[in-house]
Amino acid sequence: MKEQDLKNAVENIKISENAKLRILERTKINRKEEHIMKSRKKLVPIAIAATLALGITAFAAVTHWSSGFLQKMNIDKNQMERLQNSGSTLITTPNVSDTHDGITVSTAQCLFDGNSVRMSFYVEGYELDKTIEPELEYLNILLDGKIGHNYEWNFFDGIDWTNRKNPVMADGSPVREDKDGNYIRNYRIADGKMEIDLNWSPFIDGDGRLSEEDLSGKTITVIMRNFGNKKGKWTLEWTFDNLEQGKTFTLNYALGDTGAKVKEVTLYSASCVVKYDFPKKDMETDAYDENGKLYKTTDFAEPPALVGVKLKDGTVLTDINDGGSNGYENGNLNEFISRVNFSRITDPDEIESLLFVKNQLKATLAENDCYAVKLK
Amino acid sequence: MNHLSLRPNDEEIENTVNKYSNMLFRLCFTMLRNNQDAEDAVSDVFVKYISGNHKFSDEEHKKAWLISVATNRCRDMLKFYKIRRHLNLDDVAEYCGKDDYFEILSELLTLPEKYRTVIHLHYVEGYKTAEIAKMLDISPSAVRKRLQYGRDKLKIEYGKGVF
Numbered sequence: 001m002k003e004q005d006l007k008n009a010v011e012n013i014k015i016s017e018n019a020k021l022r023i024l025e026r027t028k029i030n031r032k033e034e035h036i037m038k039s040r041k042k043l044v045p046i047a048i049a050a051t052l053a054l055g056i057t058a059f060a061a062v063t064h065w066s067s068g069f070l071q072k073m074n075i076d077k078n079q080m081e082r083l084q085n086s087g088s089t090l091i092t093t094p095n096v097s098d099t100h101d102g103i104t105v106s107t108a109q110c111l112f113d114g115n116s117v118r119m120s121f122y123v124e125g126y127e128l129d130k131t132i133e134p135e136l137e138y139l140n141i142l143l144d145g146k147i148g149h150n151y152e153w154n155f156f157d158g159i160d161w162t163n164r165k166n167p168v169m170a171d172g173s174p175v176r177e178d179k180d181g182n183y184i185r186n187y188r189i190a191d192g193k194m195e196i197d198l199n200w201s202p203f204i205d206g207d208g209r210l211s212e213e214d215l216s217g218k219t220i221t222v223i224m225r226n227f228g229n230k231k232g233k234w235t236l237e238w239t240f241d242n243l244e245q246g247k248t249f250t251l252n253y254a255l256g257d258t259g260a261k262v263k264e265v266t267l268y269s270a271s272c273v274v275k276y277d278f279p280k281k282d283m284e285t286d287a288y289d290e291n292g293k294l295y296k297t298t299d300f301a302e303p304p305a306l307v308g309v310k311l312k313d314g315t316v317l318t319d320i321n322d323g324g325s326n327g328y329e330n331g332n333l334n335e336f337i338s339r340v341n342f343s344r345i346t347d348p349d350e351i352e353s354l355l356f357v358k359n360q361l362k363a364t365l366a367e368n369d370c371y372a373v374k375l376k
Numbered sequence: 377m378n379h380l381s382l383r384p385n386d387e388e389i390e391n392t393v394n395k396y397s398n399m400l401f402r403l404c405f406t407m408l409r410n411n412q413d414a415e416d417a418v419s420d421v422f423v424k425y426i427s428g429n430h431k432f433s434d435e436e437h438k439k440a441w442l443i444s445v446a447t448n449r450c451r452d453m454l455k456f457y458k459i460r461r462h463l464n465l466d467d468v469a470e471y472c473g474k475d476d477y478f479e480i481l482s483e484l485l486t487l488p489e490k491y492r493t494v495i496h497l498h499y500v501e502g503y504k505t506a507e508i509a510k511m512l513d514i515s516p517s518a519v520r521k522r523l524q525y526g527r528d529k530l531k532i533e534y535g536k537g538v539f
Contacts, residue, residue, distance in 0.1 A: 027423055
């Protein structure tokens with residue numbers, strides 16, 4: 001690959017004129033409303049801080065769960081106790097660690113629900129000022145010795161995004177900003193360790209294609225190399241076993257007049273797989289060339305996405321979709337498969353219906369913005 | 377030293393959006409890997425721009441500030457916002473005038489975020505290691521390592537590196 005080709009390729013990416021107009025409009029509106037936003041800003045974090053402080057105390061009494069992991073999965077105290085008492089293997093704490101040159105890496109938690117993997121690791125002995133972002137040069141995953149793909153990891157930076165519009169620090173205090181308005185982060189958790197959080201979609205291969213694979217009994221190896229100037233290799237290895245089996249529902253439910261039918265859903269505690277009867281259909285969409293000129297391009301249509309669930313106790317959760325993958329697998333162009341990671345742990349037995357979005361443009365969704373598909 | 381105005385008026389906002397939205401969108405797209413999230417991130421950057429008393433010594437300073445805010449915003453979105461974490465190949469295809477570009481963009485966007493961001497800032501925006509380090513609040517040696525890793529992965533042939 002030539003340097004100039006890379007530059008040319010990226011410079012082909014241009015914002016559309018419509019998007020630019022939307023941004024301009026939003027910026028100007030915010031400028032006019034700024035004085036209102038300022039006064040709200042001061043009030044909100046205090047209320048959240050009080051709520052969080054209670055929550056964290058309750059967790060601490062139970063066990064030492066990693067901070068970023070808890071926040072990512074929106075785990076509450078009742079769920080945690082239920083999981084601990086039931087002997088569930090949904091979340092495990094593999095007792096593996098590796099020490100080199102004064103730095104110890106250990107596994108904090110591993111969540112594998114039979115479909116998606118979330119992991120967190122503790123790092124001790126890597127000394128840095130708490131506001132400086134730690135450096136880990138490489139993190140690789142091997143599955144039975146073969147290279148894993150499609151994972152993202154980061155050091156937990158102390159910011160709690162439970163309330164996505166108004167984040168606070170993990171200890172409940174308000175997030176402070178530097179002179180440029182960027183959040184000041186804290187990469188050390190309460191006991192002075194650092195934490196690495198990782199999401200992995202093990203069922204997608206290196207070419208971005210979906211493939212079925214069972215992780216049961218397979219060995220996972222996580223290799224980390226070089227923390228800042230501390231050179232070395234840290235290796236953690238354990239085996240997935242006693243895996244949760246998904247709960248499959250055959251539904252054959254038509255989603256309004258969209259032409260999509262939900263054929264089958266397999267629910268796991270932290271993810272799900274939705275199979276639609278939705279033959280591949282190309283459609284024309286608008287795009288802009290490098291000169292801002294409108295042209296037509298083809299894309300394939302997608303069925304309504306799973307965005308939420310309604311629980312048997314009446315609770316409606318419309319923000320449960322935490323990414324995943326969509327597409328046609330194994331060359332079958334009649335069956336659209338959506339693999340969705342959940343933003344929280346949800347007991348499949350507690351779900352009454354699944355919510356599929358009718359209007360994807362709305363920022364905040366209510367139950368009546370969705371098709372509700374009852375599980376039978 | 378002449379400082380650019382603290383609180384931009386409508387005209388300044390318009391000029392800034394027109395001048396930098398493409399550059400920021402490219403960067404945010406490289407980090408977030410889909411159109412909609414990139415647009416949201418750019419929008420958030422400009423809201424930040426108008427909501428503080430920012431002093432910029434010149435346009436380069438202002439551009440560097442916008443990049444720094446954009447990279448922070450994207451990092452936050454990647455961590456905890458409800459965004460599409462997978463690579464949207466359809467979005468990539470939308471920007472490919474030549475077939476070769478599809479392959480190049482796909483390879484770049486398959487790199488882990490931290491590597492593709494420094495590759496972007498260095499090879500596309502032309503920033504030097506020290507400048508990137510300042511923008512991303514990491515050490516110059518970390519930038520060099522990330523560039524090295526990214527280059528190895530992408531097998532970039534380069535002759536006029538500016539380290």
